[in-house]
Amino acid sequence: MTRRPGLTARLVMAQLLVVFVGLATLFVVASAVGPPLLRRHLRSAVGAVSPHLSRHLEHAFLAAGSISLAIGIAAFLAAAVVAAVLLTRRLSRPIHELADAADRVTAGDYTARLGPTRLGPEFETLTSAFNTMADALENTERTRPRLLGDVAHELRTPLATIEAYLEGLADGVRTLDEHTLEVLGAQTTRLHRLVEDISLVSRAEEHQLSLARSTLPAARLVDAAATAVRPGFRTRGVDLRVMVAPGTPAVDADRDRLVQVLVNLLTNALRHTPSGGTVTLAAEPAGGGAVISVADTGEGIAPEHLPHVFERFYRADPARDREHGGSGIGLTIARALVQAHGGTLTASSEGPGKGAVFRIGLPPASDGPDLQGSNVGA
Numbered sequence: 001m002t003r004r005p006g007l008t009a010r011l012v013m014a015q016l017l018v019v020f021v022g023l024a025t026l027f028v029v030a031s032a033v034g035p036p037l038l039r040r041h042l043r044s045a046v047g048a049v050s051p052h053l054s055r056h057l058e059h060a061f062l063a064a065g066s067i068s069l070a071i072g073i074a075a076f077l078a079a080a081v082v083a084a085v086l087l088t089r090r091l092s093r094p095i096h097e098l099a100d101a102a103d104r105v106t107a108g109d110y111t112a113r114l115g116p117t118r119l120g121p122e123f124e125t126l127t128s129a130f131n132t133m134a135d136a137l138e139n140t141e142r143t144r145p146r147l148l149g150d151v152a153h154e155l156r157t158p159l160a161t162i163e164a165y166l167e168g169l170a171d172g173v174r175t176l177d178e179h180t181l182e183v184l185g186a187q188t189t190r191l192h193r194l195v196e197d198i199s200l201v202s203r204a205e206e207h208q209l210s211l212a213r214s215t216l217p218a219a220r221l222v223d224a225a226a227t228a229v230r231p232g233f234r235t236r237g238v239d240l241r242v243m244v245a246p247g248t249p250a251v252d253a254d255r256d257r258l259v260q261v262l263v264n265l266l267t268n269a270l271r272h273t274p275s276g277g278t279v280t281l282a283a284e285p286a287g288g289g290a291v292i293s294v295a296d297t298g299e300g301i302a303p304e305h306l307p308h309v310f311e312r313f314y315r316a317d318p319a320r321d322r323e324h325g326g327s328g329i330g331l332t333i334a335r336a337l338v339q340a341h342g343g344t345l346t347a348s349s350e351g352p353g354k355g356a357v358f359r360i361g362l363p364p365a366s367d368g369p370d371l372q373g374s375n376v377g378a
Helices: 007-046 051-106 121-171 178-205 218-236 255-271 318-324 330-340
Strands: 213-216 239-244 251-254 278-286 289-296 344-348 356-362
Touching (some): 007 051, 051 121, 178 330, 213 255, 218 239, 218 278, 218 289, 251 255, 255 278, 255 289, 255 330, 330 344
Parallel strands (some): 239 278
Antiparallel strands (some): 278 289, 289 356, 344 356
């Protein structure tokens, strides 16, 4: 296999090509323009000269030009080689560093990072892109063991329950009564829901989720979500308030998916709000689009947990959340669905005991009419 020339050889050849083209152009122009110009100046300065003297002067002019060109070519060649070598060394260092860092990442070392190259914005953009990729891979690798452990735990709990009941039935300790069927059905449903949730998040994050979009007034989404969860709020004794500000624009969205997101957020707020508390579901215009928020007066979120609330299976208090019945993947699903709509989902809290606010930012419908808002009490 023929070995291709390296970077230094290519730079040298490129510069030599430029030099030779320039010198050839200079030689042709000097040969064509120089002698007639010399003769004209001789006639102007000393008058008519003999043909022999004219040829002698022309030869001297061309000889001097050739010597100058030869010296120029040598200087140009030396400068081209030196510049190519220095430039190659300057470029080779960050390229080799990039290759070494890529090899480290390939080998599983996600701590590899590139320092500043000081070679211009193009290399800085490349360095920044690599470091961003490495950060994402490191974060994924850091959370992967915990994710796998949490998935295993979520599967183990219902499976252990089902296994215990089946063993009891086989040993004659338990009977196949209504209670047993209810427990087995509930645990099977839990397993099915967990598998469906994981599949939904994966499809949404891989942009493989199909959305049945239509132009929808924000009030319709808010009211549909509130209607779905209001019985649970009444049972728990939590006040649900719904407000839609005037001028809130319509949005281009999949109704079922966005209602699913709002129900998820409302259920999460209910889970962490004690009896007598308040959850407010509101919609308002913002930046040309609409913002739908779910604010509660519940437990709040500690600052150290706030950046992680949308991670899969993340729990600030695992024992308490499992006791409440949360799987730890609901907020991840909500964010993935909102992002599939081209929107954003953020969380904020002033700290434990001070409640939390989740905000959904959605772009406006391309040609949807504005909806004049209303205030709807629980």
